[in-house]
Amino acid sequence: MALKIEKTFEVPEPVEKVWAFLSDPRMVATCVPGAQITAQVDEKTYKGAIKVKVGPSITDYTGEVQIVRLDTENHEIEILGKGQDVRGRGSASMKMTGTLRALDNSGTEVRSVSEIGVVGILAQMGSRVITEVSNIMFGEFTKNFQARLKEPSDDPAAPATGADVKPIKATAVAWQATKGLFRGKSESGS
């Protein structure tokens, strides 16, 4: 199942500060609900994991995140994340392109285009739910991203440990998603 999500949001921080954050997968991972970077393989490749809980069912994906392209001059990054469910029940992949643009108000516009693929049991649950869940996860990511950037510390905060990583509670997310469907709300760019 392939989904394309495009999101643009603003951060009231200067573009270089945002770029330093965005171009470091370890930083980005702290904003993705339920995700963590577990090791660095080489300068472009990291090992990671993400935990998604739907009701009593937890799906643990482990895999790799790779920086496919890093254009420091134009502030563009393309990363590719691929993971397999540890219990062999499926896989997921995401290719994300993030572009920054400095704004007149000394803030930064972040534009991201993500292509998400899901294979397996989760994909059977219906593209409707997957789309809405992805949208909501992205919403959380945006909030976390903005919040992390506001934090005064410029020490690349220690990557979240396993204990800190709260799996996204997709039941709540799914309930939101279903409500969203009825309200006719659609933020999906797919």
Add this chain to the structure above:
Amino acid sequence: MAKKQLITVKVNGREREAAVEARLLLVHFIRESLQLTGTHIGCDTSHCGACTVVLNGKTVKSCTMFAVQADGGEILTVEGLASSAGQLHALQEGFKQEHGLQCGFCTPGMLMSSYALLHSNPNPSEEEIRWGISGNLCRCTGYQNIVSAVQHAAAKMAKAGSEANLAEGVAK
């Protein structure tokens, strides 16, 4: 061995007691612990209604409940419709007379839903009957004869009711 708890349920008029796991579905409790296999399982998403029973006066899909949730309650299954002397319920008669079943798999669920329907609405229109059994799927009959069966039963029960009233009236 998983922890079990004791539950007591009145089923078709009889008190039944059993030690069950918290996660045991009510439908499995009925079919396996109580050996009442008239209630069937037809899906895994609560759509088909083959597992319909009457719990504390209301129809429930027993596949979407835990047995422990029925503790202290009263259940009526298809096996409890006929009288203890074996006289068939008007609905059972109706299904037979009107050819309201073919493979028979949805029939217990249909009977229980219809039973509850006629209880709350003794004289339903065709549209009300169709809505009343809309939680029960059937692949064989196309529902038309099931509607006739419920109408047949409704008429029979109304007649029996008025005859009983008449008898009472006369007795007075």
Add this chain to the structure above:
Amino acid sequence: MGHSVKRKEDLRFIQGKGNYVDDVNLPGMVYGQVVRSPYAHARINSINTEKAKAVPGVLAVITGEDLAKANLAWMPTLSYDKQMVLATGKVLFQSQEVAFVVAEDRYIAADAAELVEVDYEELPVLVDPNKALDSGAPLVREDREQKNNHIFHWEVGNREATEQVFQSAEVRASVKAFFPRCHPAPLETCGCVADFSRATGRLTVYLTSQAPHAHRTVLALVGGIPENNIRVISPDIGGGFGNKVPVYPGYVCAVVASLTLGVPVKWIETRSENLQSTGFARDYHMMAEIASDRDGRMKALRVKTLADHGAFNATAQPTKFPAGLFSICTGSYEYAQAFCEVDGVYTNKAPGGVAYRCSFRVTEAAYLIERVVDVLALELKMDPAELRLKNFIPEDKFPYKSSLGWTYDSGNYEGAMKLALDRIGYQELRKEQAEKRKKGELMGIGISSFTEIVGAGPSHDFDILGIKMFDSCEIRVHPTGKAMARMGTKSQGQGHETTYAQIVAQELGIPAGDVTIEEGDTDTAPYGLGTYASRSTPTSGAATAVAARKIRDKAKKIAAYLLECNENDLEWEPGKFFVKGAPSKSKTIQDIAFAAYTNFPPGMEPGLEAVDYYDPPNLTFPFGTYICVVDIDQGTGEVKVRRFLAVDDCGNIINPMIVEGQIHGGLTEGLAIAFMQQIDYDESGNVQGGSFMDYLLPTAVETPHWETDKTCTPCPHHPFGAKGVGESPNVGSPAAFVNAVVDALSHLGVKHIDMPITPWKVWKVLQEKGVAA
């Protein structure tokens, strides 16, 4: 016969005392659960079953590797292909069986199944059958010698002669019609209880089977168990519709587990497993073309089809016909020339194809011809009823040999059509439609005049895995005049316990209530090929009549002996023989039965019974005309079926009530197929329609009121002129629904809409044509 006798089998069903496979409870019984692949196409690097095996209460975890040691990792399909029982090497479709867990109860089995760890390596997926034969397409089947995705090419008719007619045709009309993949979804899913007894050395399998004897023979061949030591019992079956004809991996795993553990093993699949891995139906990508003259006389038909079979060719087909009876696509019409070709391909989808009351691909054929005839009518600006009447095979031309090789036994297409047009009030409806069009309202009338082809089949052409498609009946009359009869067919709701008894009652005069009918136990029932493709009445029904007549012949001799007269002096009326001219001198069948055991002619074999194995001389050809009236809601695109009239002709009818019930049910399935259902796959091979959340079944609210009527054109070669009818409604109705919707929109330039015709699809068309509300 001919009476709407109430059903005997109802008594247990209405009391909840049916005996379905999941109701079977044997001492010491354990439970099996299948572990399934989440990927549509992937290599299996390893399977780790240690954690699963360690769960308390787990008795075994079987993988393909284990089965391979006993040569059971693969099994033959009913189409001479082979299919993996448990995956070895790679998985070929999402939900394919990968491992089998056996545990003390189903909850423990489910817990353990979650703990089986499989290391998969994803492979490129093939879901578009149109790309299956491209040079770069992923190869689904590495096990075959032929390294491509092509299964078969089949053709019939005269390609060149047909081409010639097309060259000189005044008018040509064509349509590309897709019959989507759907699933019969009987309310009871598939399952079994396999019980190997170490005490007796016999294997008993309670099986959701529409063909118990065939399954017994396959189990014997696959499992290497002597056939006399296998007993298949098909108890009450909660609907079949073709879904319970194939042999599924779950059955084989349960048998293996029982043989290994020496205890009964129950395996019952969930609904999701049923929809995602068991025999689906249709998935035919079809193209049809008609060559006609300007006055609407059709001259030739050309058909080309791409058949998506999924990962294994597991269709239940008579051997000679890889596309089943699809060549009935000439339908009810005369074509001087016709040509039909079908190519089957593999894709990364579940296996199957022949199911959902299709009569071996007749649903696809009837849909195609009835659609393309309507397209031609549109092209010629001719009324679709008029075009059909102009081209029907006339009654006096039967038996009729079609240009694709079938000899239709009898038919009166005009009779059914005229009755239908009259009853629906066709002329008034057309007037109403014209008026509504002026006001911008959308109303449609759809006609489908289908021809069925059932009763497979004569031994010279029909076999499944080599076993000829005869069927059987054995009747035994008891001393007190009651009887018992057993057949090789197996009812899944068709009412055999009543209808077969009616046949015996008709032929022997023993009241139907005194005749017990049994089917489904291979230890006692005579060999037969089972119930599907509407074959029971044409084959076992015939066998019942023939066996009864054999008994009557013997009864006559006994009667002559008892009445001290010559056989030739006797006349028969149902239930008794009497002396010609002296009706008071008679013996009832009950008298005769008693005498068969107590006072039979010297030298005669005692008893009163007979068996018949009936090899039908031909198939039978039921037919009908269905008319559907729809109104389209221009705001939502919803199609409301205002009226649906089904006029069916299945020859002589045994029980009109039962026939009518079959029609209601089949029309409801046709409605679902036309408007609501599809098992679709996304580009990664994920099933979209794998549970009732997405695969829709109509409830009593969506289902309209069905009107039925009949004509009767007896079958000339059947012992009592019957034809069979169970699948006619599925065969005839999809075209009626689709033709009605297209008819409602044809004045806007719409020629065809593919099924399922959802409100969304219709709404898009309305938007496009500028008529949405």
